[in-house]
Amino acid sequence: MNTSYWERETFLENYDLLVVGAGIAGLSTAIELKKRRPDFRVAVLERSWLSDGASSKNAGFACFGSLSEFVDDLKDMSFDEVVSLAVRRFQGIEKLVKDYSEERLLLEWNGGHELFFQEDEASFKECCAIVDRFNNAFESALNIRPYTVSAVQEFQGIKNLIGVISNKYEGGLNTGAMLNAMRERSVSQGVQVFSGVEVVNYSTSKNEVKVETSVGIWKAKRIAFCTSSFHSNLFEDLQMNAKRNQVIVTKPISDLKLNGTFHHQQGFNYFRNINGRILMGGMRHLFPATESTCVQGNTEEVVSALTNFLQHKIHATSAIEIDLAWSGILGVGKDERPVVKEVQEHVFVGARLGGIGVAIGSLIGEELAGLIDSSFSK
Numbered sequence: 001m002n003t004s005y006w007e008r009e010t011f012l013e014n015y016d017l018l019v020v021g022a023g024i025a026g027l028s029t030a031i032e033l034k035k036r037r038p039d040f041r042v043a044v045l046e047r048s049w050l051s052d053g054a055s056s057k058n059a060g061f062a063c064f065g066s067l068s069e070f071v072d073d074l075k076d077m078s079f080d081e082v083v084s085l086a087v088r089r090f091q092g093i094e095k096l097v098k099d100y101s102e103e104r105l106l107l108e109w110n111g112g113h114e115l116f117f118q119e120d121e122a123s124f125k126e127c128c129a130i131v132d133r134f135n136n137a138f139e140s141a142l143n144i145r146p147y148t149v150s151a152v153q154e155f156q157g158i159k160n161l162i163g164v165i166s167n168k169y170e171g172g173l174n175t176g177a178m179l180n181a182m183r184e185r186s187v188s189q190g191v192q193v194f195s196g197v198e199v200v201n202y203s204t205s206k207n208e209v210k211v212e213t214s215v216g217i218w219k220a221k222r223i224a225f226c227t228s229s230f231h232s233n234l235f236e237d238l239q240m241n242a243k244r245n246q247v248i249v250t251k252p253i254s255d256l257k258l259n260g261t262f263h264h265q266q267g268f269n270y271f272r273n274i275n276g277r278i279l280m281g282g283m284r285h286l287f288p289a290t291e292s293t294c295v296q297g298n299t300e301e302v303v304s305a306l307t308n309f310l311q312h313k314i315h316a317t318s319a320i321e322i323d324l325a326w327s328g329i330l331g332v333g334k335d336e337r338p339v340v341k342e343v344q345e346h347v348f349v350g351a352r353l354g355g356i357g358v359a360i361g362s363l364i365g366e367e368l369a370g371l372i373d374s375s376f377s378k
């Protein structure tokens with residue numbers, strides 16, 4: 001490593017906090033610590049040019065959960081835990097909007113809709129049986145009754161349905177605009193964001209963390225890993241697993257009627273109208289062997305499954321053409337709850353945000369920054 005004295009003194013050492021990962025969680029953590037401690041030296045180290053996990057790849061749903069997703073969550077969590085996580089997602093969206101504004105996020109509140117086809121009949125019945133219980137719980141916690149059931153066969157041009165469960169409090173934002181706003185906020189608050197720096201390992205001593213990276217050794221008083229599941233090797237007991245999510249976007253469709261955000265099958269499939277095109281992601285539950293990976297990429301099987309679903313179930317009135325396909329990597333655990341934790345002295349983790357990080361990410365950053373802040377007062 002050809003490191004100069006100036007580089008070492010000015011850029012590699014003397015940080016109060018190094019955050020690893022420039023996704024929603026990492027940038028939010030850095031911003032929130034700077035809010036609390038404006039004099040601190042804080043930097044974010046990102047291995048990629050922008051962000052190479054999920055934060056610049058996602059669908060931009062500002063949602064706090066579909067009913068079949070909640071029913072699925074009840075396998076691993078109690079009813080109160082499921083409601084409490086949904087409430088945190090709701091509050092996370094509120095915080096995001098407060099911090100960056102609807103205009104800046106290009107956020108539109110067009111409602112969310114969960115679709116049930118004939119093959120989803122069992123799930124529809126389960127959701128209908130529990131909808132009042134969830135509405136009552138949200139009424140107590142947030143003073144809203146979000147979910148409305150409609151036993152319709154057609155909705156916004158989508159045919160062969162048995163029902164739709166809508167949530168009028170759901171919105172869709174522009175993911176690029178959101179990440180851009182977070183990056184700009186970081187820089188304006190004096191956070192340094194370095195791209196192309198891959199963190200390989202770390203070691204701690206009484207007053208310092210030494211961070212081994214692709215460009216040399218960095219030093220800080222604290223380190224926060226906001227690397228989704230990418231550092232699962234360093235934190236094996238946190239059980240962070242990688243799941244790939246593939247996404248397609250069509251070319252513009254002239255007769256497109258869709259308005260809002262759409263969910264299907266426990267949120268595994270999702271789509272929305274973006275500027276007259278359909279963005280759709282999902283199908284990973286049908287391909288668990290290939291999609292349990294932290295390697296980005298698309299497969300013909302998943303892209304075909306997504307395309308067929310769109311062409312045959314959602315938009316059969318004219319031919320669709322795919323403009324772009326990409327993937328993102330989720331960090332998931334044994335249930336949907338993220339990890340926000342001091343894992344050892346000076347070392348923090350904010351990770352495993354699964355498929356809910358747009359909603360909950362800025363709140364996770366606030367919680368993690370709170371933990372880091374109080375560690376300086378111990």
Ligand SMILES: Cc1cc2nc3c(=O)[nH]c(=O)nc-3n(C[C@H](O)[C@H](O)[C@H](O)COP(=O)(O)OP(=O)(O)OC[C@H]3O[C@@H](n4cnc5c(N)ncnc54)[C@H](O)[C@@H]3O)c2cc1C
Binds near residue numbers: 025046051226329358
């Ligand atoms: C296709 C897709 C659609 C989604 N849709 C939605 C949605 O509609 N609504 C919603 O709420 N959530 C959605 N999500 C989930 C949401 O995007 C994630 O929960 C959130 O982006 C996670 O943010 P993060 O900062 O924890 O992780 P990431 O965004 O993955 O950031 C981690 C960063 O760490 C970096 N990194 C990894 N290893 C290293 C290393 N060794 N050194 C340095 N840097 C490293 C990575 O490059 C990456 O930039 C979706 C996710 C995907 C993949």
